[in-house]
Amino acid sequence: MTIVLFVLIFGVIVIGHELGHFLLAKVNGITVVDFSVGMGPKLLHFNKGGTEYSLRLFPIGGACMFEGEDGLDTDKGTPSEGAFPNASVWARISTVFAGPFFNFILAYILAMIVVGYTGSDRPVLNGLIDGYPAQEAGMQPGDLITRMNGERIYVAREIWLNTYVGAGETMNIEFLRDGEKHTVTLTPKYNEEEGRYLLGFNGYGEYVDCRNAGIFKYSYYEVRYSLRATIKSLGMLIQGKATKDDISGPIGVAQVIGEVREQAEPYGIWVVILNMINIALLLSVNLGVMNLLPLPALDGGRLVFLIIEAIRGKPVPPEKEGMVHFAGFVVLMILMVFVMFNDISRFFR
Template sequence: MGIVLAILLFGFIVFFHELGHFLLARINGINVYEFWIGMGPTLAHKKIGNTDYCLKILPIGGACVMGEDEKEDLSEGSFNSKSPWRRISAIAAGPVFNFILAFIGAFIIICFVGVDKPVIGTVNAGTPAAEAGLQAGDEIVKINDKNIHIFKDISTYNQFHQGQTMKIVYKRNGEKNTVSVTPEKNDSGYYLIGITSSNYVKTNVFETAAYSAYNVKYWINLTIDSLKQLVTGRIGVDQLSGPVGIVSAVDTTYKESKSGGALLIFLNLLQMTILLSANLGVMNLLPLPALDGGRLVFLIVEVIRGKRVPPEKEGYVHLAGMALLLCLMVFVMYYDIRRIFF
């Protein structure tokens, strides 16, 4: 059951991404020739108007084919007959819709469970936080140059700045105070300052919307910080997860949530949706060939230059990028399978 849910979840996230492309293409008068979810052989398809809607056998991707690679086609309704800004909006809509989906998911979760505000619940005796004078009830608003909105911001900042001294700005009784805290390594090898979060609190609809945005921002920043660590070599490519790893993670989440009932399963899977959707949005905006971000780079260059990059050159770049992405996917899937089964 967990694996089926994982496939459906991943398929829905991809569908929502492609829906963004589809809707903005239609709004901008761009023809959509194919709209499909999955990869590989077609399981089912139906043509409505000019669009062929397809469901493919492998739930690991999708596409909204707008004819963007048909550079010579300037006929009415073709992708390349439209202004650069119309094309940019259609391409950017996919990642933007991923962020919208993540926001909707966060809003629903907060409506059910409340907000994890960055308020200290307890301060463990003898820890750096206690020695610095932090107390239960203090609200942390800033660490060094990073604004803090939710409690997860604190733990994640500490995770990516292990052992570094933190200048913490906090509120107590309406007044701001500042202390310096240096995390200490515990027996498990983690650097901690010795605080725990307070209880989740319910908020009004406007605060719920704001904290939903903060949650999406959190997952976006986490993805970007992880990519930085990948580029700098602090984590290896073998630690990445692809479709196989995602299915395994969702399956594990489902199994661990079963004992808590349907609502807990729903909320935990929704949390996975937020994580994956925000991640997919960021990854697709990377300025890499064949990704939405790569296509946006060429369109922005066109806006700046006032003329298009020669179609054959752009095509070669995207083709090379696609080949590299496929190689990376195979590599990541290999390590996913190795981690799970061996």
């Protein structure tokens, strides 16, 4: 069951990503030669309208390939009018950007399903821990937190995100009480039993029913939360605040899916489905962000070269761009092997 759920979740987010490339390519008159879900040997495939559609063995990726995309297939004959290099630079930019953008659109649709059924949570304090900074600063249950270190807070989980990322750092908290704005500065206190720094919040979150027009607003807040969590996690990784065990590849994700499924099963199949949709939401945002990083072989790396072309008025020589992307692809494969090995070793640990 875990494998089935893993395949379904990855299939949905990969199709959403590649569909973005595909649709914008069609709009811009670019010929799509291959649209595949998965990697490795083909399991199923067919041709229609000059495009080969295929389902491949390993459900950990996908591709939407355009005619002449790498700029190096001139030995195969004269490229047609619909070849990727023949499109305008802005048409190519929009086609490449559409993949990650569609991941955010997909995440918003998934968020609407989740909050439509489960509602959301306003960042309202439920209680305080005696002797900790929040209580000592005069905060009270019922206070609505609106900002932390200047960052707007919309849902309760953002309180956890900010305190986790900024562990031990002084925080400026802005909150509303009876409609009046207050500001306090809190320095977290280390808790030996918990093994972490605490501000002294003893629970937070006030249920919001989203079976009304509020679904649109709170669905945006859900996607925003996932986006901020992904970006802040990357920041922690760059700053050395995260370890290799905080990174997961497909095997680690599958393990999380299995654990969540086991915990949700006693509450019924619909709770399992909603949790899987929530995981797909986070992964879709994660895929969108990661693909926009300006790294070779990713959509963000291709966008860098296209933006340079738009500024210079002429493209970077295709052989040079191809070498950069190939080098980036090799590095990504090495990273994938490392993450997979780490996932397996962590599983046995």
